[in-house]
Amino acid sequence: MDRQRYWIQDKFFGGAKVLRREFEGVFGMADLAKPARFVWDFWSIQGQYKHLRAQPESVFSADSLANFYAHLEKWGLKNLGCSQVSPVWLSAYTEGCFQKLHADFPHGPWAFVYSLTPEEFKGAGRTMLAKDSLVDLWASFDSLENFHEADFFEYISPDFNRLVVFDPRLPHAVERVENALGVLEGRLVLHGWFLPPQPVIQGELSEKTFGDALSKGLGDCQEAFISYPKLHGLLSFEFVVSRAGRVTRLKILSNTLINRADPTESLSPLIELVTEKISGMTFKSQKEPSKCVLPLVFE
DSSP states (O other), X not given: OOOOOEEEESSOOTTHHXXXXXXXXXXXXXXXXXXXXXXXXXXXETTTEEEEEEOGGGTSOHHHHHHHHHHHHHHHHHHTSOOOBOOOEEEEEOTTOEEEEEOOXXXXXXXXXXXXXXXXXXXXXXXXXXXXXXXXXHHHOOTTSOOOHHHHEEEEOOOTTXXXXXXXXSOEEEOOBOSOOSTTTSEEEEEEEEOOOXXXXXXXXXXXXXXXXXXXXXXXXXXXXXXXXXXXXXXXXXXXXXXXSBEEEEEEEEEOOEETTOTTXXXXXXXXXHHHHHHTXXXXXXXXOEEEXXXXXXX
C-alpha cells in the first residue's frame, strides 16, 4: 500500500441532519437572547487564524454527540487502526474567516474535519492540503514548466455530512470564507485528531500472548528498522488469529510512513518484510478466532 495522504468519506453519519437541526435550534432565532447562543470564542491570531470556535457539548445534545463519537471511533478503528479521538472542537467560519498554512502532527497521526455546513453553502472555505510537489519541491521541479497554486494544493469542499481525514504533517489551511454573514450560513465543522493508537484485541487472545508473539515475530525486523533511523509515521494492520493460532485475513489499514532522510525512497521492501513477519506469527490454539488491530508508530 502506498503512503496515504487523506481520506474523503461522504454521507458519513446517519445522524447528520439531527446534529444540524440541533444547531439551527440554538442559533436560528437571532432575536432571542438565549444563554446557549453565547458560547463562541472568537479565535483570532493575526495573519494565521480567524474563526469562531466552541465546545460541541454547549450546542448539541449528549445523545447526538455520543452517537457521532461512537460512529467516528468505529470508523477510525476499521479504516485507520485508530480507535480514540482527541477532544473535539466545533468551529464556524463566517465572512472573512480563515486558517493559514500550518501543520500540527503532535496531536495524533490523523486529523479529521467533519462538515455540518449547509448544502447551499457557496462561500469557498475549502480545506487546502499541500501536495508532495510542494512539500518536496525539488523532486518534482521542472525548469521548463510554470507552477501555480493549484499545482501545490488539493482543495476539498466542506460538503454537508462529509468526513475528511488527513495526515496532519502536511501543511494545510482553510480558504477565506465569503458570502456568509452568520453562523447559519457559514462553514460549520467538528474537528480534532485521532490519538496515537494502541493494539486492539477482540476475542479471547490475551494481551500478554499477543505481545510475546509480536516480539518474536517482529524480532527479525529490528535490524531493518535500525537502518531507517529517520522513519516516521504510522503503519497499521488488521488480522484474525484463527482457532488454530494462525494469522489469517491480514491487511494493511493505514500507511503514512516516510523516510525523512530521503522522502522519495520507496519503503515497499520494508513494509513487505513487516507484513511477511506478521503473517508468520503463531499463537496457541483457542476456542474462537480473535480479531486484532496492530498499529506500528515510528517517531
